[in-house]
Amino acid sequence: MALEEKDLHxxxxxxxxxxxxxxxxxxxxxxxxxxxSIKFKRDSRRLRxxxxxxxxxxxxxxxxxxxxVIVGIxxxxxxxxxxxxxxQIYTLSDQATAYAKSVDKDVEIVVCAxxxxxxxxxTGMTEFNNMYLQLHAALDSFRSLSGxxxxxxxxxxxxxxxxxATYTEMGATAGSVVIVCGENSRVLSLVEDFTNYSMxxxxxxxxxxQAVAVNSTVESALVTGINAVSGExxxxxxxxxxxxxxxxxxxxxxxxxxxxxxxxxxxxITTMKEFSADSQLMVIPxxxxxxxxxxxxxxxEWVENNNTYGHHLMVVKNPxxxxxxxxxxxxxxxxxxxxxxxxxxxxxxxIYSGNQSPxxxxxxxxxxDYAKAARVLAPINVHLKTVGTSQTITxxxxxxxxxxxxxxxxxxxxxxxxxxxxxxGAASDYPLVGAALSSIYTSNGNTHGIVLGSNxxxxxxxxxxxxxxxxxxxINAVLGSEDVIIxxxxxxxxxxxxLAVKSAGTALVVFVIFVILVPVGTLVACLLVFLKRRHx
Amino acid sequence: MIAVFKREFxxxxxxxxxxxxxxxxxxxxxLFFYSYNILGGLTTLTGVFDILYTISLMLVVPILTMRAFxxxxxxxxxxxxxxxxxxxxxxxxxxxxAMLLVFALGMAITLVLTVVIAMxxxxxxxxxxxxxxxxLLLLGGNLIAAGMFFSTLTESQFISAxxxxxxxxxxxxxxxxxxxxxxxxxxxxxxxxxxxxxRYQAFAAGTISYGNVIYFLSMQALFLFLSVxxxxxxxxx
Numbered sequence: 075m076a077l078e079e080k081d082l083h084x085x086x087x088x089x090x091x092x093x094x095x096x097x098x099x100x101x102x103x104x105x106x107x108x109x110x111s112i113k114f115k116r117d118s119r120r121l122r123x124x125x126x127x128x129x130x131x132x133x134x135x136x137x138x139x140x141x142x143v144i145v146g147i148x149x150x151x152x153x154x155x156x157x158x159x160x161x162q163i164y165t166l167s168d169q170a171t172a173y174a175k176s177v178d179k180d181v182e183i184v185v186c187a188x189x190x191x192x193x194x195x196x197t198g199m200t201e202f203n204n205m206y207l208q209l210h211a212a213l214d215s216f217r218s219l220s221g222x223x224x225x226x227x228x229x230x231x232x233x234x235x236x237x238x239a240t241y242t243e244m245g246a247t248a249g250s251v252v253i254v255c256g257e258n259s260r261v262l263s264l265v266e267d268f269t270n271y272s273m274x275x276x277x278x279x280x281x282x283x284q285a286v287a288v289n290s291t292v293e294s295a296l297v298t299g300i301n302a303v304s305g306e307x308x309x310x311x312x313x314x315x316x317x318x319x320x321x322x323x324x325x326x327x328x329x330x331x332x333x334x335x336x337x338x339x340x341x342x343i344t345t346m347k348e349f350s351a352d353s354q355l356m357v358i359p360x361x362x363x364x365x366x367x368x369x370x371x372x373x374x375e376w377v378e379n380n381n382t383y384g385h386h387l388m389v390v391k392n393p394x395x396x397x398x399x400x401x402x403x404x405x406x407x408x409x410x411x412x413x414x415x416x417x418x419x420x421x422x423x424x425i426y427s428g429n430q431s432p433x434x435x436x437x438x439x440x441x442x443d444y445a446k447a448a449r450v451l452a453p454i455n456v457h458l459k460t461v462g463t464s465q466t467i468t469x470x471x472x473x474x475x476x477x478x479x480x481x482x483x484x485x486x487x488x489x490x491x492x493x494x495x496x497x498x499g500a501a502s503d504y505p506l507v508g509a510a511l512s513s514i515y516t517s518n519g520n521t522h523g524i525v526l527g528s529n530x531x532x533x534x535x536x537x538x539x540x541x542x543x544x545x546x547x548x549i550n551a552v553l554g555s556e557d558v559i560i561x562x563x564x565x566x567x568x569x570x571x572x573l574a575v576k577s578a579g580t581a582l583v584v585f586v587i588f589v590i591l592v593p594v595g596t597l598v599a600c601l602l603v604f605l606k607r608r609h610x
Numbered sequence: 611m612i613a614v615f616k617r618e619f620x621x622x623x624x625x626x627x628x629x630x631x632x633x634x635x636x637x638x639x640x641l642f643f644y645s646y647n648i649l650g651g652l653t654t655l656t657g658v659f660d661i662l663y664t665i666s667l668m669l670v671v672p673i674l675t676m677r678a679f680x681x682x683x684x685x686x687x688x689x690x691x692x693x694x695x696x697x698x699x700x701x702x703x704x705x706x707x708a709m710l711l712v713f714a715l716g717m718a719i720t721l722v723l724t725v726v727i728a729m730x731x732x733x734x735x736x737x738x739x740x741x742x743x744x745x746l747l748l749l750g751g752n753l754i755a756a757g758m759f760f761s762t763l764t765e766s767q768f769i770s771a772x773x774x775x776x777x778x779x780x781x782x783x784x785x786x787x788x789x790x791x792x793x794x795x796x797x798x799x800x801x802x803x804x805x806x807x808x809r810y811q812a813f814a815a816g817t818i819s820y821g822n823v824i825y826f827l828s829m830q831a832l833f834l835f836l837s838v839x840x841x842x843x844x845x846x847x
Contacts, residue, residue, distance in 0.1 A: 124843070131839050138828045142821075146803065149821035158741035159816035190798075194785070194808040200656055207815050572651035573730050581648045584726070588640030592719075593633040600629030607624060 153214050163204060163290060163565045164211045166219075170293040170562060174219035179304040181224045183213060183296075184241055184252040187264070189228040197273065201288040201567040205269055208565070209251075209292050216296060224300070251299075258303035267333065268292050270564060289564035295333065297560050302335035309553045310337045310352035314373075316344035317361035323390055323532040324359045330535060330546055334559050343369050349376060354385055354553055360392035360529035364399045374403065383519030386552050390526045391456045393482065408512035408523035409462010414483050417455045417506055417527075418496035421476035426451060432496075433480065437471040437508045439544055444551035445470070448540040455508040456527035457499070466513040470524075470548060472505035479506070511548060522552045614696060614704025619711060627677065628712045631670050635716040638665050643723050653732040655720055659742045659814060662717060666750055667778040670716070674709050675757025676771035679841075683765035698838045706758055706834060713750045717743060738816050745813020748826035749806060753778060755833035762840040781806045 157164040166174070185192065192210035195203040213226045231238040231248050238246070246252045249264040266272055270289045271279075279286045302308070311331055313324055328338045341347050343365065349356070356376060358365075365373070379385045389404055391397075391412055401412040419425050419435035426434040434453040441447040450471050457479055460467040478496035485494040499506060509531070512523040526532070535541035550556045575581050622628040638661045646657030694701075720743060724734045753774070760773035784805050802808060809822040 127839060127843065131836070134835055135832065138832050141828055142803070142825055145821050145824045149819060153819070155812075155817040155819035156741075157817060158737040160735040160738060164817050190802060194802065194805070194811065203811075204815050207812070207817070211817070568654075573647055573653050573727065573732050575648050575651070575730060581644070584648050585640075585644045588723070589637065589644055592640060593637035596629050596633040596636060600626050600633075603624065603629075604626070 151218075153211070153218070155211075159204075161565045161567075163208045163567065166212060166215045167293055167562060169560065170212070170297055171215075171219060173297050173300075173560060174216045174224065175221075177220045177223045177300060177304065179223065179255050181220075181300050181304050182252075182254045183216070183224060183226045183300075184246070184254065185213070185226070185228045185264075186231050186238065186241065186246050186248055186250045186252065187228065188230045188233075192228075199273060199276065201276065202269070202273055204567050205288075205290050205292065206264075208290055208567075209264075209268060212292050212296060216300075253296075253299040253303050255300075255303040260299045260302050262295055262299055267295050269567065288567045290567050291333070291564050294560075294562040294564065297562055298333060298335045301560060307352075308335050308337070308555055308559070309354035310339065310350045311355045311357060311549075312349050312353040313338060313340045313357045313359055314343045315340050315359075316342045317363040317365060319358075319362075320360035320390070320392060320529040320532075323529045326532045326536050327357065327359065327545070330542055331549065334546060334550075334561075336555075343372070355388060355549065356385065357388045358390065358400065359532075360390045360395065361397060361400070362392055362395045364395075364397040367399060370399050370403050374407070377407070377521055379519075381516075381518050383514070383516060383521040386522045386524070388524040388526070388549070390529050390532065392529050393454045393456050393527075404523065404525060405461065408514070408525065409460065409465040409467055410510050410512055410523070410525045411459040411461045412525070412527070413457045413459060413479075415457040415479035415481050415499075417452070417457055417473050417508060418478045418480040419473065419476065420478060420496075421474060424474065424476065426453065429453070435473065435477070437473050438505075439471045439540070440469075442468070444547040444556070445544045448544065450531070450540045450544055451534040451538055452508045452528045453530040453534065454528055455531070457503070458507045458510055458525060458527050459503065460507060460510060462512060464514070465523075466515070468511045468513075469505075469507045470509035470511055470526075470544065472507055475504055477506050511552075524548055524552065611696065611700035611704045611707075614701050615708050618705045618708035622674075622708060622712055627674060631674050631712065632716045634665060634669055634673075635662065636719050638662065639719045639723065643726075647723075647727065653727060654735065655723060655727075655739060655742070656814075658720055658723060659746060662720070662746060663749070663810065663814075664782075666713075666746065667753065667782050668775065670713065671750065671753040671757050671778065672771040672774040674712065675754055675761055675774055676767040678705050678709065678758045678761040678770075679837075680761045680765050680767045680770045684767075698841050699834075702758065702834055702837045702841070706755060709754050709758070710747075710751055713754060714747055717746060717750070741813050741816055741818055744818065745810050745822075748813075748823065748830075749810050751830045752806065752826055752833075753781075755830040755837070759833045759837045759840070762837050 155164065189210075192206045192213075195206035197203050197206065216224045217226050229238050229241065231242065231246075241250070241252045241254075244252055244254075244259045245261045251262040251264060251267075253260045253262070262268070268291055270291060271286055276286060276288055313328065315324070324340070328340075331338050337350075337352065339350050339353065341349055356373065358373075373387070377383070377385050377387050387408075389400070393416055405411045416433055417435065417437075419432050424435045424437075425432060426436065428434075433455075434451075435455075436449045437452040437455070439445055439448045439450055452471060452473075455473075460469070479499050480494070480496040508528065509524070509526045512525070514521045514523075531541055532545065535545055550559055575584075639658050642657045642661045643655070646652045647655070650657075696704075720739065724736070724739050727734045756777055757770070757774040760777065761767075761770040763773070764770050784801060785807050809825055812819060812822055
């Protein structure tokens with residue numbers, strides 16, 4: 075900073091300096107010493123500049139903070155993002171988008187967890203973190219696309235017990251997703267209903283070194299749930315327990331139907347409880363013991379429904395169950411004979427590779443209105459014969475000409491099957507029928523009977539899409555629900571594909587290159603540069 | 611700015627820093643690639659990006675940025691720099707871009723590993739990998755800008771690295787603080803808003819949202835601005 079003359083005050087007088095003036099010097103007056111005000115001026119300016127800089131800094135920090143707050147608010151309103159996943163899991167499918175826009179009733183979706191559980195998940199498994207993020211994105215999309223008809227809220231059951239009370243009465247627990255419309259409600263589970271495998275199952279598979287394809291069912295679970303509470307009510311399904319049924323088959327079937335919006339009740343036929351008035355399909359799930367005449371009569375009366383029909387029956391056969399009364403009823407009413415033979419496959423291509431047993435085989439499904447052509451797994455399948463003439467009977471799946479028949483009773487009689495050989499069926503029996511749909515048309519109404527010759531078929535449906543699609547397709551067609559139920563495709567979260575490293579040698583080469591050579595090479599390059607600079 | 615960028619980029623390679631940083635990144639990326647992909651059979655680079663995320667926070671950026679301005683101050687070459695015919699913003703941006711480029715090139719190993727995955731017959735999810743790369747680059751840019759700011763505060767490279775490391779550590783643990791203050795909803799919201807981890811995980815999961823991009827860019831701008839302010843204040847001293 076240059077000194078300005080006007081800033082200078084009088085400088086101190088040097089009394090030791092000689093005077094050069096020849097005339098008689100005048101008496102020097104002592105004036106008080108005054109310090110220059112340069113420092114004060116400089117400090118003042120510095121203070122001003124510093125204060126301005128500080129203010130400017132604070133303003134910029136505040137502006138950046140405000141920018142982010144505004145962007146956050148805008149993003150809540152318009153959550154636009156680029157979905158870089160291979161299967162577009164964060165982008166709502168066209169079907170789900172169209173459905174969300176079509177919702178015309180007020181639907182409330184309550185997630186019984188805080189929002190961070192979905193928006194910043196930490197499950198420890200990438201697939202499930204992605205599923206939670208997908209669910210969070212889907213809920214936002216449903217809310218914005220529905221024009222306010224669908225509302226979403228997050229309630230921590232522990233932190234907000236009063237608010238949560240309404241939903242806990244509906245059966246919600248921590249981690250539930252409750253969908254409510256008026257008086258109707260549906261409770262889904264975060265850990266079970268939004269993926270095809272639960273976390274525990276995936277962990278177990280990975281523990282044994284088996285990769286599984288984890289699919290997200292977020293869209294179908296949400297659409298089915300909203301549809302179930304706000305849309306047309308689906309027919310009820312009654313599953314008869316009692317007489318030692320196959321509980322795995324019950325569990326598999328109930329899961330398939332419940333996630334599509336059906337109300338499934340279980341009634342113990344032996345205690346003669348009433349069936350639900352909404353029920354239109356009765357399921358007899360592979361009992362090991364026979365039904366009594368009185369119970370058969372009760373079932374008959376329910377099916378006939380005072381001659382108005384409209385009630386349908388599904389019988390799942392237990393290959394080792396002894397049920398003559400039930401078998402006779404099925405044959406007399408629906409024209410399907412349940413034989414004592416098991417299908418025995420001789421064609422290697424039809425035998426299930428996971429078991430390698432000839433009685434664990436695949437069957438063919440022909441394309442129909444309710445099922446596409448496919449191959450299903452039908453283990454230990456009882457051979458069915460279509461003998462009725464007054465019914466319309468359609469095979470659901472059949473076994474090829476290479477299949478033979480193995481009679482269990484005869485095999486037991488001959489030293490536990492060791493000396494018993496399977497036999498070829500009659501020419502008219504081929505293709506061998508493993509499951510069939512029988513339809514009775516009357517002037518008063520129609521009724522359908524589904525006969526499945528294998529209880530293991532339903533268990534296999536848990537992991538085989540084709541089995542599930544056939545089961546659900548037939549039931550939807552029988553109950554007339556095809557147009558009501560909305561089926562959405564699952565999205566793959568993680569595929570079961572693995573990297574095929576051909577040999578240990580290849581793995582070693584990769585290790586040497588990327589773990590040793592490349593990093594060490596980089597350090598060697600550093601050393602070379604250093605040495606070169608030393609010699610310059 | 612371009613002259614400063616070129617000078618800084620060159621100096622990173624005439625010294626050991628860039629090589630050491632790259633060696634670190636290549637080593638850990640290679641190790642986790644071998645472990646997760648070759649031995650584990652995974653077809654995605656999730657494990658590699660996870661480790662690059664951690665070591666970027668804890669090791670790479672503190673080492674990369676520790677000498678940005680600290681060394682200049684210690685060697686008294688900062689005076690020449692500050693009086694050069696380049697604006698302070700140009701100086702800061704030039705250094706920042708040089709370090710960012712070194713970081714980006716180090717991360718390019720992930721693209722090489724993706725090609726290796728393709729050579730084994732798997733179909734790499736390129737969009738997802740590029741999304742991860744972008745997220746890590748934005749996060750790295752954040753940390754480099756912060757590291758440069760800390761470097762302007764001290765003439766000790768060690769202290770600069772330590773400050774950057776501490777800052778990165780706090781960022782890494784930030785989400786854990788939310789659970790400590792679960793009763794104070796406003797604080798939890800603020801923590802979640804500021805959480806770098808949450809925003810980065812969105813990129814890793816496969817979404818690129820404009821909110822997260824703006825957040826990272828604005829944080830970089832903030833630290834670069836603060837660096838300029840510190841240098842400017844030194845002019846007046």
